[in-house]
Amino acid sequence: MNKSEIGILVVDDELIVRESLSKWFREDGYRVEAAENSAAALRKLQAGPWNIMLVDIKMPGMDGIELLQRVRQTNKEVAVIVITAFATVDTAVKALKEGAFDYITKPIDPDYLDHMVDKALQQQLLLRENQKLKDTVSELSESGEIIGESPEMKKVMDLVHTVAPTDTTVMIRGESGTGKELVARAIHAGSTRKYFPIVTVNCGAMTESLLESELFGHERGAFTGAQYRRKGKVELADGGTLFLDEIGNIDTKTQMDLLRVIETKQFTRVGGTEILRSDFRVVCATNKDLEGAVREGTFREDLYYRLNVFTIDLPPLRGRRGDIANLAHYFLEKFSRQMNKKVQGFSPEAMQALKAHDWPGNVRELENAVERAMVVAQGDVIERSHLPLHAVVSGQRDGKRLEDVEQRHIEQVLRDNGWNVSRSAAVLDIDRVTLYHKIEKFGLKREQ
């Protein structure tokens, strides 16, 4: 930063001090102004940005400490250096407690003054860089891909926003492909732990011993092939979030170890004796019937209750059909960028097919279907024939379920009656409240 862009405001009731300091800093090339009292200083502070304020403690009217308090109420950035004639511990401590960068005694050693100003500017630069990095991290971590305008997904996002800032253990339940990991990441991104890592453990993908080593790490020589000490996911998640995916798949021995580490936040590496600590928040996910597993004795009841503190149920895609069009367009744009293809949208038939499909693989299946269609599409529109929906077994019952028939019928009646709910309810011979519930349940929306 050019020195002429750095603003220094000198606040002192003595003219000679104002002039001396202003002259000193001007010789250094800084932009300098002076104020003869606190009121004038506050006016100047409002009028423009300042990097450093040099404030005399003893001034008639509002003194330097009071000015410092007033400045701190509205401006956290400007570095305030307090000038005092007599350095007393009380004054210094008070100034620092009120948020002064430092204090300096009169007369000032010129080298000390230059050094202090440099230090204040350096700190300001670091704080700004730090804030910039934090903003970047926030932006990156919050750029999750949770797409959904349906009432079901809005409810999910409300729950995420409610639970995220707390340190509560969260269990996310939902079919495979509904976006459980995305929700876990959204919870992490909304928490105070967001500047620490979120560490994912896929519990379903590992054998008993491998999972134990993955979770807790191992010492060198703990088992054949353990040539080096390795930190486990629990240790790596220190300060952040431990996301245990497919929690319903872990064996009983690891369930016991996991319960212990969740309760005590202490663990030992495999083959080690040293007790280690890790401060982490647990978010877990499952698509299994854990209550049934508890009843059958394959999942520990105590661990179940420890994990099932706050539950978020993710609806399957067929339960929020109103989101299908948005999601399809989102994936279309995503793959257009990735593949550098200019596909504009879906033909009406293709969109109808997407909306009517059952999506047993949920959002993941929809994403894959759009990706495949993008690969085979030659023109700028995805046609029905580009979609691989025929390959899905569940497609055979497309539109045949009673629920599907009901949804289609309600949608048709609403359309026929120009989305007049009272008239449509009368035609359907149900009351308006029931119709509203059905509209919400099926995620029906008036087409624009």
Place this chain on the structure above:
Amino acid sequence: MKAIHLLPLGGPGPDLVDALPGPLRQAFRIRVETHAFGLDPEQFFDAGRGQYNSTRLLMHLKSHYAALQQEPGICTLAIVPFDLFIPILTYVFGEAEVGGNVAVVSYHRLAPERYGLPPDNPLLLARFAKEVIHELGHVFSLIHCSVQSCVMHSSSYVEDIDLKEGSFCRACAAELALRS
């Protein structure tokens, strides 16, 4: 500026004054003259601090010498042996009116023997010339320079003065050429 008037006050050694015209002519490419000026420095003495107020001395010089010069474009530099201060700082080696026509430099803190070292006249002369050029640079509207070796680099201790050279860096030299 057309000329620099050197005013030795309070009895500086002739070798110090004699050593200046050469480097000053080289740095500023204008005429350098030494003049006598009767002045009682005690009026600027601050008994509480045991030092001399350089700002007041500078203002006195401006009104009682610089303002009375018939020839326009005269830059006046007072050379003093005593310790200078500006009220908020513990001491200064010198002071100048940035973009004005007066400056003052003290050699009180420049001698090695002040720091318990044996006398070293060439070192004293070198330090003194650098500080004089530095303060006159301010008179020519130059501000402190971030280039460590430039004579316009700010110096709070004699060691800082020793680190820099007695000449302007390219940027300051160009700035000076514009101002001259």
